[in-house]
Amino acid sequence: MSDRVVVALDVGGTGMKCALVRPDGVAVRTERHPTDAARGPAAVVDTILDVAQGLIAKARADGLTPVAIGIAVPGVVDEARGVAVWSANVGFRDVPLRDLAVTRLGLPTALGHDVRVGGLAEARLGAGRGADHVLFVAIGTGIAAAHVVDGVAGVGAHGAAGEIGHIMVRPDGPRCGCGRPGCLEAVASAAAIGRRYGELAGDGRGDAASSAQGPEQSPGAAVTAAVVAERAAAGEPLAVQVWQEAVDALADGLATGQALFDVSTIVLGGGLAQAGDGLLGPLRxxxxxxxxxxxxxxxxxxxxxxEAGCLGAALLALDAAGVRATDAARVPDHQEER
Amino acid sequence: MSDRVVVALDVGGTGMKCALVRPDGVAVRTERHPTDAARGPAAVVDTILDVAQGLIAKARADGLTPVAIGIAVPGVVDEARGVAVWSANVGFRDVPLRDLAVTRLGLPTALGHDVRVGGLAEARLGAGRGADHVLFVAIGTGIAAAHVVDGVAGVGAHGAAGEIGHIMVRPDGPRCGCGRPGCLEAVASAAAIGRRYGELAGDGRGDAASSAQGPEQSPGAAVTAAVVAERAAAGEPLAVQVWQEAVDALADGLATGQALFDVSTIVLGGGLAQAGDGLLGPLRxxxxxxxxxxxxxxxxxxxxxxEAGCLGAALLALDAAGVRATDAARVPDHQEER
Structure with missing residues (x-):
């Protein structure tokens, strides 16, 4: 049975990261496909199932045995019922994705939340390896978390656990996209940092930043959080101020998480974590x-x-198939020896 | 084996609530003993073990079979190691209470955190019965919580999970006993409400309130939260303001808990919850x-x-003994029929 693989898909608003993954956590094939969410949810579901079917066929052609499918989507995900309850980015609303996949593809299928499965992967295979209590916090356009205990991510009663981006940290802070004032996400997400810098620079870049979708930089475009991080590192006073405000708010949010969860390890992911020590140092x-x-x-x-989301979807699939991820998955260095 | 009982002790700073509890959750004997923490931790441990030994003897004299012991203590409790890590009220610091009990009394023993076992009891037998995801929040002199999923309370990596009293809700709020500004406990605990009312009344009652240990009322003494609740209900403007401030802060804290845990039921306990609809109405x-x-x-x-803490200690003991609480425990009405 060493030829078993699972099919893993991490479906985002823009693209899908897909892979065939062995029980030892090694991806033997990876693919990327556009999500093209503008086509509507039915078309996106078709694409997901087509891509999964294609990967199943490729696995079989290579002499591998696909045993399960794992699909990660953003938003509110009811993992127990296998339903994508609400995914603004992808346009899903109460889509019974698990049952649709089982019906069409005939394999056990698990549906997961993108950040929760990302946290699962980091806790089991990544930066949280070896810790029983891990809080994974993804900081990008938004902020969300996964609380992973003994390799299982908390889902909540309605699939909405881990929304650390929507805890209030500044009662008089900016209004969040969710409608409430002072959410962590409205103060310290990458989007919020760029917006705040633009506002304080007083050049109208704030509005541009708030509608910026990509990391592109062009003359006159909004300043991204990455640029704020760079300028802060270089000592530009305005950037230093904006960065420190975000760090303080993030620290308040993480301290709240620690008070409630009492973890041994907090893993920071998402785009903002790429600032590396420029974020981790002051945040610590x-x-x-x-x-x-x-x-x-x-x-x-x-x-x-x-890759965390796709690997996490693979872990869910392995769990669904009753295949225990092998120890090798926990020791990536061993992969070289195989 | 219908004669099996567990020995349950809920050890507080002032007194211990103790009971012999059947698998169906019915206490067949209850006792209260003073803790007298001023005698020091060794004497308190002796009392705990003496009381437990006495209950074991009484059970046997009544033809019952004590099968396990459950002990709940406040503070930071490492349930996995059975160690009372830090309990300011009781004076414990790294007391291996579980092993001490096993050695002296020869029965399986479980150590739990008072609020977490209280939450366990409320989730399994009380107001959260039937819900798989429950957040129990105890509001008294302090504020603490227990997150109970499928009848198990989250403990955390170091036994410190659930400290909802120490999440920051007001960045410019009063300093908490823990040293940080704006903790929920510093704004919305019963102690904080009395203190705040005294401060705004401008008569120096604030200081008295902050050092008040009991619910006593005497002429000129601090106004308790219960009195503030009464006066707010009667429409006294200052009390209305102070009560609403506390309600708003509590709502912020509960909303944070909901964002992170996504429970189906929040159970409010502790002294402040005795304000009933005066609290629940505006808080909802x-x-x-x-x-x-x-x-x-x-x-x-x-x-x-x-009784929640003592019942919860009994549930821990039943779990430790591998005795499944019988369904009768979940249907108190049936007790009448036995």
Whole structure:
């Protein structure tokens, strides 16, 4: 049975990361496909199932045995019922994706939330490896978290657990996209950092930043969080101020998470974590300051990059198929020896 | 084996609530003993073990078979190691209470955190019965929570999970006993409400309130939260303001809990919950206002009163003994028929 693989898909608003993954966590084939969400949810579901079917066929052609499918989507995901409850990016609303996949493809299928499966992968295979209690926090356009205990991510009663981006940290802060004031996401997401810098620069770049969809930089375009990080590192006073405001808010959010969850390791992922020590250094200091009687968690950068979601979908699929991920998956160095 | 019982002790700073509890959750004998923490931790441990030994002897004299012991203590409790890590009220610091009990009494023993076992009891037997995802929040002198999923309370990596009293809700708020500004506990605990009322009344009652240890009322003494609740209900403007401030802060705290945990039911316990609809009504409204894309949890008052901790300790003991609480425990009405 060493030829078993699972089919893993991480469906985002723009593209899908797809792979065939062995029980030891090694992807033997990877593919990327556009999501093209503008076509509407039915077309996106068709694409997901087509891509999965294609990967199943390719696996079989290579003499491999696909045993299960794992699909990760953003938004609110009811993992127990296998339903994509609400995914603004992808246009899903109450899509019974698991049952649709089982019906068409005939394999056990697991549906997961993109950040929760990303956290699962980081906790089991990545930066949280070896820790039983991990909080994975993804900071990008939005902010979301996954609380992983003993290799299982908490889902919640309605598939909406882990929304750390929508905890209130600044009562008089900017209004969040969700409608409430002062959410962590409205203060400290990559989008919020760029917007805040533009506002304080007083050149109208704030509006541009708030509608910016990509990381592109062109003359006159909004300043991204990455650029704010660079300028802060170079000592530009405005960037230093904006960066520190975001760090303080993030530290408040992480301290809240630690008060409630009491983890041993916090793993920071998402685009903003790519600022590396420019984020981790000051954030560790600010978090340390906020720990009183609590044990201070280890704060580390994610290790799996943007593959975490796809790997996490594979882990869900392995769980669904009753295949225990082999130890090799926990020791990537061993992959070289196989 | 219908004569099996467990020995349950809920150890507080002032007193211990103790009971012999059957697998169906019925206490067949209850006792209260003073903790007298001023004698030091060794003497308190001796008392705990003496009381447990006494209950074991009484059970046997009545023809019952004690099968396990459950002990709940406040503070930071490492349930996996059975160690009372830090309990300011009781004076414990790294006391291996479970092993001490096993050595002296020869029965399987479980150690739990008072609020977490209280949440366990409310989730399994009380106001959260029937819900798989419950957040129990105890509001008294302090504020703490227990997150109970499928009848198991989250403990955390170091036994410190659920510290909802120490999440920051008001960046410019009063300093908490833990040293940080704006903790929920510093704004919305019963102690904080009394203190705030005293401060705004401008008569120096604030200081008295902050050092008040009991619910006593005497002429000139601090106004308690219960009195503030009464005066707010009667329409006294200052009390209305102070109460609403607390309600708003509590709603922020509960909304944060809901964002992270996504429960179906929030159970409010502790002294402040005795304000009943005076608290639940406005708090439901304020929480409703804060729910945007999240599912709104049911918000209910605790059902077990100050017996929750002792019952929860019994549940831990039953779990430790491998005795499944019988269904009767979930249908208290059946007790009448036995």
């Amino acid at each position: 200091a600010a978090l340390h300051e906020r720990m009183t009687f609590h044990r201070e968690p280890r704060l580390v950068a994610a290790a799996l990059g943007d | 409204a304020a929480l409703h206002e804060r729910m945007t894309f999240h599912r709104e949890p049911r918000l209910v008052a605790a059902a077990l009163g100050d």
